[in-house]
Amino acid sequence: EPEVTQTPSHQVTQMGQEVILRCVPISNHLYFYWYRQILGQKVEFLVSFYNNEISEKSEIFDDQFSVERPDGSNFTLKIRSTKLEDSAMYFCASTGLAYFNEQFFGPGTRLTVL
Amino acid sequence: ILNVEQSPQSLHVQEGDSTNFTCSFPSSNFYALHWYRWETAKSPEALFVMTLNGDEKKKGRISATLNTKEGYSYLYIKGSQPEDSATYLCAFMGSGGYQKVTFGIGTKLQVIP
Numbered sequence: 001e002p003e004v005t006q007t008p009s010h011q012v013t014q015m016g017q018e019v020i021l022r023c024v025p026i027s028n029h030l031y032f033y034w035y036r037q038i039l040g041q042k043v044e045f046l047v048s049f050y051n052n053e054i055s056e057k058s059e060i061f062d063d064q065f066s067v068e069r070p071d072g073s074n075f076t077l078k079i080r081s082t083k084l085e086d087s088a089m090y091f092c093a094s095t096g097l098a099y100f101n102e103q104f105f106g107p108g109t110r111l112t113v114l
Numbered sequence: 115i116l117n118v119e120q121s122p123q124s125l126h127v128q129e130g131d132s133t134n135f136t137c138s139f140p141s142s143n144f145y146a147l148h149w150y151r152w153e154t155a156k157s158p159e160a161l162f163v164m165t166l167n168g169d170e171k172k173k174g175r176i177s178a179t180l181n182t183k184e185g186y187s188y189l190y191i192k193g194s195q196p197e198d199s200a201t202y203l204c205a206f207m208g209s210g211g212y213q214k215v216t217f218g219i220g221t222k223l224q225v226i227p
Contacts, residue, residue, distance in 0.1 A: 004157070031213065033213075033215070035215075035217075041219075042217050042218065042219050042220075043158075043203065043205075043217040044217070045214055045215045045216065045217070048213035048214065048215075050213070055213045056213040056214040058214065091157070091158075099213050100145060100146040100163065100165065100207055101163060102148065102160030102163050103148070103160060103215075104160070105150075105157035105158045105159070106157060107156070107157050108157065
């Protein structure tokens with residue numbers, strides 16, 4: 001059964017460093033998402049991506065964040081200069097023909113900023 | 115700021131009991147509501163996508179209803195089993211910012227054998 005994969009599963013970085021979180025969505029899906037969950041808090045929407053551009057983004061998704069789909073299979077989230085408060089679980093998700101359809105989530109990347 | 119509330123936040127039931135929990139969301143600008151089941155150390159897994167007022171969906175022992183006019187959805191589990199233990203998340207999609215998804219905090223269900 002097709003699934004969304006994410007790498008790495010855990011990333012530890014120093015404050016101020018850049019990190020790139022990688023996702024491979026399900027191959028025929030068209031809509032891609034990044035979410036994060038800070039420990040004990042709600043899952044928060046970061047950004048949605050369709051047709052090679054950002055379609056929606058939240059207030060959290062400021063200039064330090066960017067997304068890319070460089071090669072038609074990978075979908076990456078870059079955090080330019082990490083802060084302590086960026087420590088969270090980051091989930092990628094994708095969905096098929098219609099954006100309101102069920103989303104398929106990856107296993108997540110736990111980012112720890114020291 | 116959109117408010118999506120779930121209650122209760124945690125629940126313990128005995129095996130065989132039926133249970134239900136609530137997701138409330140803004141009643142204006144509704145587009146879709148998703149329910150997800152999230153087991154520890156796994157990814158959230160979609161249960162239902164609900165788009166129409168009055169929708170009722172069923173998957174095995176789990177069912178959900180939707181009232182968009184008053185802004186709530188119920189998730190029901192009939193005859194709970196230990197394998198139903200998980201966090202159940204609802205996620206709201208509004209028609210303004212239609213790809214922006216707002217999650218509730220989740221209801222953590224523990225089914226005691």
